[in-house]
Structure formats: C-alpha cells, structure tokens
Amino acid sequence: MPELPEVETVMRGLSARMDGRVLAEVEVRRPDLRWPLPERMGPRLTGRRILGLRRRAKYILIDLDDGTSWMIHLGMSGRMLISDGPKPALETHDHVVFRTDDGTWVRFNDARRFGMMDLWPTEDVERHKLLKGIGPEPLGNAFSGPALESALAGKYTPIKAALLDQKVVAGVGNIYACEALHRSAISPRRLALNVWGSRAERLADAVKSVLTEAIAAGGSSLRDHRQVSGELGYFQHTFRVYDREGEGCPSPGCSGTVKRLVQSGRSTFYCPRCQR
C-alpha cells in the first residue's frame, strides 16, 4: 500500500528514466480508474517533453512542457513497471501503458483501481481539489514538533486517526502512523489535543525518522508495492509493531506484547505497556 516512502521510491525510479524525455506513445486502456480519466488523456500527453518529476503527499506530479502537470495517485495497489526493448506483453490490470522517446516502456498496473490520474495546470496544481488543504510535507522544514502541536490543537480524535488525516501531515498512512507512534511511545488512543510539548516533538521526529529509513529501504512491500524495476521494497522487515500482533514489544527493556485494535475501521498495532 503506497504511503509516502513507496510513492517517493516509485517517483525516483520513474524520474531516473523519464526526466527530460518525450512521451512518444501513450495508450489508455480503460476510461476510468477510481474516477474517469481526463478526456483525451493519451493524445494530450503524446509528444510532450517531461520537465521534471516530483512528489506531493502521495501524489506523483510529472511536469510537462505545455504547462500541464500529470497527477498520478497509486491508490492501494498501483504499480509502475519499467521495461526496455520491444513493447512488453500486457498483463491483467495494465490500465495505462506509455513509451518515452528513448524506448523505455512503463506500465501502470492497478488491480484494485483505487488509483487516479488527472491533468492540471502546473502553476495551479497546489490548488487542485485533491491537493488543496493538504498539510506540510513531513520531511520538509515546515514540519516540526510545534507545527504538529498546532495542527493537533483542539482535536478530539485519537492521535492515530489524526496522523492519517492528510490535512495534519501529508503522506502518512496506516503503517507509518503505527510505527511512528510506537517509536515515540505514544498511545494510539491518546486524544490528539493531548499531544503537545515534548510528546509532539518526539512524534514529529519519529515520523521523520521512520519515513526517511523507509525511503532508504525502497519502501515496504506487504502485498502490492513494487519498485519500478519490479523489485520488492524491504522496510517491512524493520516494522516494530505493524502486523506483529502477539509478538514481544521490541522496545529496549519493555516486556509488553504487541496488540491489535481497530480505530476508524482500520487496524492499529501498538504496545499497551510502553505507549502511553
């Protein structure tokens, strides 16, 4: 499930092969993913030169030479798979396939079709409906203990749910929310407004460290994520609590056991002993 580190990994992989290239051929194989794809997306992309690739929250933004940005969200199961040589054999759920002018093929494959794509003016992309109001990038300078504390002030929702709120901080999903809370020894049940001062500082630091380490590991591959080469990420081996119900808490000196609970309809993994 692509969260920020997985999207960053895919974006970097694409950037290495696509930056500066021209989109020579774009085949759109179905009219919709989660929502309808833009009208005439294939023809509008064909012939455009790529000025650069970047990431905002969980979105990949490909800036083109006509002032348009190609916005791509991988949803839950979206993959970008790169190959060279002749056109690759297409597989089930290969929804968009394209080729750059140096012969690089890219297949966008998304079994669950929770992904999305849109075309939007580059200068206005931050005001796109899906990006407007999104919180600070957790690895940027704008995100800090005080900034997090300010975003959480007055929120009567569990801190776990608040971390998943993209308006509080961008790009954190279920896995890294659990991991960051464990690293900072904060209970997922604690109300957001009660995370302030040194707790907010610890949590902001934990979010940064877990995301940074996950990016360095190529992301986490549980079921869906692949790097553009098709390789798995390997940060999942480093999880301290996620999907480790019943195992001993890995915190030094803690004798607790990892528990699972459901918050807002999704699994939370945590140690009730050391997370307060």
Add this chain to the structure above:
DNA sequence: GTTAATACCTGTTCGC
C-alpha cells in the same frame, strides 16, 4: 463546525 462510518475495488487469506 466537528468526527465517524461507509463506499469504492479485487486479490488473498481464513474458517467451516
């Protein structure tokens, strides 16, 4: 105004 629950989608896993 807020927060919580639900819908969307399909491959995989689990229990009977």
Add this chain to the structure above:
DNA sequence: TGCGAACAGGTATTAA
C-alpha cells in the same frame, strides 16, 4: 476441496 466471509486501505462522500 470448495466456497463464502473477512481483510487490506486512501480518499470522497454521507451520516451523525
């Protein structure tokens, strides 16, 4: 072995 239920979860929408 086979089948259906449960589950995974990001985000928009609907409900409370």
